[in-house]
Amino acid sequence: DQQVKQNSPSLSVQEGRISILNCDYTNSMFDYFLWYKKYPAEGPTFLISISSIKDKNEDGRFTVFLNKSAKHLSLHIVPSQPGDSAVYFCAAYDSGTYKYIFGTGTRLKVLA
Amino acid sequence: NAGVTQTPKFRILKIGQSMTLQCAQDMNHNYMYWYRQDPGMGLKLIYYSVGAGITDKGEVPNGYNVSRSTTEYFPLRLELAAPSQTSVYFCASSLSGYNEQFFGPGTRLTVL
Numbered sequence: 001d002q003q004v005k006q007n008s009p010s011l012s013v014q015e016g017r018i019s020i021l022n023c024d025y026t027n028s029m030f031d032y033f034l035w036y037k038k039y040p041a042e043g044p045t046f047l048i049s050i051s052s053i054k055d056k057n058e059d060g061r062f063t064v065f066l067n068k069s070a071k072h073l074s075l076h077i078v079p080s081q082p083g084d085s086a087v088y089f090c091a092a093y094d095s096g097t098y099k100y101i102f103g104t105g106t107r108l109k110v111l112a
Numbered sequence: 113n114a115g116v117t118q119t120p121k122f123r124i125l126k127i128g129q130s131m132t133l134q135c136a137q138d139m140n141h142n143y144m145y146w147y148r149q150d151p152g153m154g155l156k157l158i159y160y161s162v163g164a165g166i167t168d169k170g171e172v173p174n175g176y177n178v179s180r181s182t183t184e185y186f187p188l189r190l191e192l193a194a195p196s197q198t199s200v201y202f203c204a205s206s207l208s209g210y211n212e213q214f215f216g217p218g219t220r221l222t223v224l
Contacts, residue, residue, distance in 0.1 A: 043215030
């Protein structure tokens with residue numbers, strides 16, 4: 001039972017355009033959501049997060065949107081740059097169990 | 113600050129052998145985690161710890177053991193290696209469950 005799903009395994013976007021990465025979850029007890037970026041042969045690095053009491057959080061070119069009723073979150077990258085090419089994981093945290101659940105990742109390729 | 117360090121970087125084990133994956137962090141974080149990432153998959157939580165002397169199982173704990181005698185170290189033990197444990201293992205730490213996790217560079221383990 002995959003509680004956090006990233007249904008698009010890959011995404012290609014032209015440089016300068018918007019990249020939208022999506023994530024769906026099933027457990028309504030998740031109260032914190034995070035996005036991580038991962039380059040090959042490296043550990044994931046934190047990108048941006050959002051609390052379940054908010055619907056939007058912005059940090060520079062990165063914005064995360066949360067729709068609790070739809071159990072859906074998305075990461076927008078504007079404008080996309082070639083250096084953004086990586087695998088992006090969404091993660092959900094349940095403070096009641098201390099557990100993180102990661103999605104399967106979306107590989108983003110930004111074309112120059 | 114070295115952040116989160118993991119040793120070894122690579123290891124090949126024979127079926128039935130045992131080994132310990134080392135993880136250390138110098139950020140005085142209370143929370144530490146062990147994940148495994150199989151090809152094309154997300155990160156699966158193996159074990160986690162919310163402080164020295166406190167550990168608990170994650171999604172996929174079978175075949176592994178952990179200990180946390182100090183804040184800094186969180187070793188992962190494989191007692192009887194099996195081919196199904198071939199994976200990349202990541203250790204991570206965070207100040208709390210709501211804070212970003214800092215990941216180590218990973219250990220690539222092959223069991224033949």
